[in-house]
């Protein structure tokens with residue numbers, strides 16, 4: 001059976017600078033989900049034209065909007081790049097420039113030109129779940145995201161905090177703490 005070999009990481013987006021090339025529907029969708037998950041993300045966009053909602057999001061999340069066509073100079077200081085223009089040659093140019101400068105790049109909706117994929121993301125307080133279908137079905141990623149948003153209780157973050165507090169009260173060495181933490185959380189995975 002095929003399997004997903006991607007390696008998920010949880011980026012500290014406040015330390016990284018992301019560039020989105022293009023200002024249309026796809027750019028707006030990527031910006032919406034990026035800022036929903038990571039409102040502190042440092043984002044710059046470059047495009048001759050922006051949508052109204054994109055401008056509103058930019059104001060709200062302190063996104064810098066450069067009104068210009070893409071040029072390689074805009075990659076300077078950026079760690080990750082998402083290309084979303086409606087001109088395939090421009091997207092490929094962005095991809096090639098990023099390769100030359102060792103930047104991570106995602107040509108939205110174009111798997112062969114992605115170093116990473118955007119995922120479906122569920123956030124409940126301190127808990128975050130990222131979902132990928134290996135690029136096979138973004139719609140499935142979206143539906144799973146909606147499912148988990150629904151079934152995971154909002155107060156799961158309380159459990160995380162309680163366990164964190166409880167751990168500090170346990171006496172003993174590291175191994176004894178691990179045993180105790182596993183013992184008290186066993187019920188969470190027991191089949192009923």
Ligand SMILES: C[C@@]1(CC(=O)O)c2cc3[nH]c(cc4nc(cc5[nH]c(cc(n2)[C@H]1CCC(=O)O)[C@@](C)(CC(=O)O)[C@@H]5CCC(=O)O)C(CC(=O)O)=C4CCC(=O)O)c(CCC(=O)O)c3CC(=O)O
Pocket residue numbers: 029030033034106107108109110111114116117118119120121131132133134135136137138139141142143145
């Ligand atoms: C590979 C990947 C690369 C990347 O863009 O990063 C990619 C690729 C493509 N997307 C396409 C289309 C759509 N994408 C969505 C939605 C999402 N797409 C996202 C990620 C990814 N999309 C990466 C894989 C993630 C994984 O591994 O599963 C999500 C999860 C995250 C996000 O966008 O931030 C976000 C849901 C967010 C949420 O709701 O939580 C919908 C659904 C909708 O809008 O209702 C449609 C329309 C339905 C359809 O067409 O399937 C097409 C076809 C284009 C064409 O028609 O040619 C391709 C190209 C292809 O599949 O080959």
Ligand SMILES: NC(=O)C1=CN([C@@H]2O[C@H](COP(=O)(O)OP(=O)(O)OC[C@H]3O[C@@H](n4cnc5c(N)ncnc54)[C@H](O)[C@@H]3O)[C@@H](O)[C@H]2O)C=CC1
Pocket residue numbers: 021022023024025026027046047048049050068069070084085086087088090109
């Ligand atoms: N909208 C969608 O749901 C889907 C779109 N696509 C494809 O994705 C691409 C983008 O789609 P949309 O966002 O809907 O297009 P769009 O037309 O809404 O947006 C394209 C954006 O790219 C900008 N742009 C054009 N040339 C540029 C350049 N040289 N430098 C910087 N920005 C530039 C434009 O100003 C515009 O803001 C298209 O190729 C489309 O076929 C694929 C699947 C679904």
